[in-house]
Amino acid sequence: MSLWIINGNVWNETSGNLESKHIRIENGVIEAVLDGSQTADTGSAEVIDAQGKLVSPGFIDMHVHLRDPGFEYKEDIATGTRSAAKGGFTTIACMPNTRPVTDTAETVRYIKSKAEQVGVVKVLPYASITKNELGRELTDFASLKEAGAIGFTDDGVGVQNAQMMKNAMALAQSMDMPIIAHCEDDTLVEGAWASEGAFSRKHGLKGIPNESEAIHVGRDVLLAEATGVHYHVCHVSTEQSVRLIRLAKQIGVRVTAEVCPHHLLLSDEDIPGLDDANWKMNPPLRTPRDVQAVIEALEDGTIDMVVTDHAPHSAEEKARGVQLAPFGIVGFETAFPLLYTKFVRTGKWTLGFLLQRMTADPARVFRLPTGRLEQGAPADITIVDLANERAVDPSTFASKSNNTPFGGWKLSGWPVTTIVDGAIVWSE
Ligand SMILES: NC(=O)N[C@@H](CC(=O)O)C(=O)O
Ligand SMILES: [Zn+2]
Numbered sequence: 439m440s441l442w443i444i445n446g447n448v449w450n451e452t453s454g455n456l457e458s459k460h461i462r463i464e465n466g467v468i469e470a471v472l473d474g475s476q477t478a479d480t481g482s483a484e485v486i487d488a489q490g491k492l493v494s495p496g497f498i499d500m501h502v503h504l505r506d507p508g509f510e511y512k513e514d515i516a517t518g519t520r521s522a523a524k525g526g527f528t529t530i531a532c533m534p535n536t537r538p539v540t541d542t543a544e545t546v547r548y549i550k551s552k553a554e555q556v557g558v559v560k561v562l563p564y565a566s567i568t569k570n571e572l573g574r575e576l577t578d579f580a581s582l583k584e585a586g587a588i589g590f591t592d593d594g595v596g597v598q599n600a601q602m603m604k605n606a607m608a609l610a611q612s613m614d615m616p617i618i619a620h621c622e623d624d625t626l627v628e629g630a631w632a633s634e635g636a637f638s639r640k641h642g643l644k645g646i647p648n649e650s651e652a653i654h655v656g657r658d659v660l661l662a663e664a665t666g667v668h669y670h671v672c673h674v675s676t677e678q679s680v681r682l683i684r685l686a687k688q689i690g691v692r693v694t695a696e697v698c699p700h701h702l703l704l705s706d707e708d709i710p711g712l713d714d715a716n717w718k719m720n721p722p723l724r725t726p727r728d729v730q731a732v733i734e735a736l737e738d739g740t741i742d743m744v745v746t747d748h749a750p751h752s753a754e755e756k757a758r759g760v761q762l763a764p765f766g767i768v769g770f771e772t773a774f775p776l777l778y779t780k781f782v783r784t785g786k787w788t789l790g791f792l793l794q795r796m797t798a799d800p801a802r803v804f805r806l807p808t809g810r811l812e813q814g815a816p817a818d819i820t821i822v823d824l825a826n827e828r829a830v831d832p833s834t835f836a837s838k839s840n841n842t843p844f845g846g847w848k849l850s851g852w853p854v855t856t857i858v859d860g861a862i863v864w865s866e
């Protein structure tokens with residue numbers, strides 16, 4: 439099986455430019471990256487002419503919710519991986535807040551085998567830290583690792599008990615596995631859904647304070663220092679968390695972190711009112727000052743990568759009223775166009791910087807063999823039309839859900855072809 443992608447524009451980090459290249463793929467592996475001035479001897483191979491388009495390593499998303507098993511009315515592995523592919527993602531890591539919670543080897547194996555059968559991108563499952571994510575008893579890390587879990591997390595809730603977290607970290611460290619943390623202190627949140635800020639004050643709502651996140655970050659970097667574990671912070675959203683992660687990195691703690699497009703682009707002051715639950719997510723949209731802090735943290739490497747936290751919920755659930763609706767927004771199909779349009783087209787970031795934070799950096803942090811366009815690497819490739827501008831239309835999403843606050847935004851940078859191990863899995 440051979441495939442050529444000819445005349446595509448590939449980012450060259452050394453020159454800081456896009457350069458025309460031909461890529462030859464054999465049996466799922468990149469066999470050669472040739473200069474675009476050379477003639478591509480394509481013979482009988484399948485050929486994609488990427489003239490005028492960006493050719494990038496496939497995007498990697500280390501924080502997603504596929505809702506399978508148990509919440510297939512929101513999403514399943516077939517639709518979730520198609521939505522990912524449509525957004526240009528070729529590897530995704532799925533969170534264990536399924537039903538049952540991914541806390542046994544059996545459920546990890548179910549996700550892996552279903553992903554192999556019906557999934558179109560690579561699916562890396564996380565397992566939970568505690569049984570049923572209840573924070574009471576550790577799961578069987580050894581059997582979960584053996585079944586194929588790539589890390590441990592109770593995403594959806596914070597691990598409230600410090601001793602429990604310390605035990606989890608010590609055990610994970612002993613088997614060379616990372617702990618991935620949703621940082622949230624329940625006692626500081628209690629029923630609130632919006633950040634403490636202009637929006638909550640205007641509407642007389644109890645606010646979620648920034649310390650509810652940062653207090654866990656602070657606790658956990660100390661525990662990571664004590665145990666030596668690789669500790670990864672989920673969806674960083676506050677200035678205070680950034681400060682703690684920056685300090686921890688400076689003193690050599692093995693801490694890494696991620697941020698979502700919505701926390702880079704929206705603040706609580708953008709929330710239009712109380713009747714659209716598509717602005718409700720966890721962590722909540724914080725103040726403009728926090729938005730500035732997470733942008734700077736991504737820029738200086740304090741935050742290592744972008745993730746979507748793709749969190750599909752049904753229209754019916756999101757229509758229950760903002761107090762009762764579940765937290766979360768979908769993310770796959772808008773992530774790259776949002777960041778490309780708002781940060782690269784505006785001249786704030788280079789294209790190479792954005793690509794790195796969505797490919798090479800997650801691959802480095804989680805030791806994945808992908809994230810680069812080099813001879814010998816798996817042929818996970820995304821082709822993007824950087825020019826065409828179009829409005830976000832949630833009714834066209836490949837996801838089962840369309841809970842997004844970005845409907846109607848005019849964006850460019852739309853992925854047009856997604857290739858996994860040399861096979862075309864999505865094409866516009
Ligand atoms: N981010 C969210 O708002 N929701 C996530 C849970 C989580 O990521 O904490 C979900 O599972 O819906
Ligand atoms: Zn979370």
Ligand SMILES: [Zn+2]
Pocket residue numbers: 501502503533593594747749
């Ligand atoms: Zn999540």
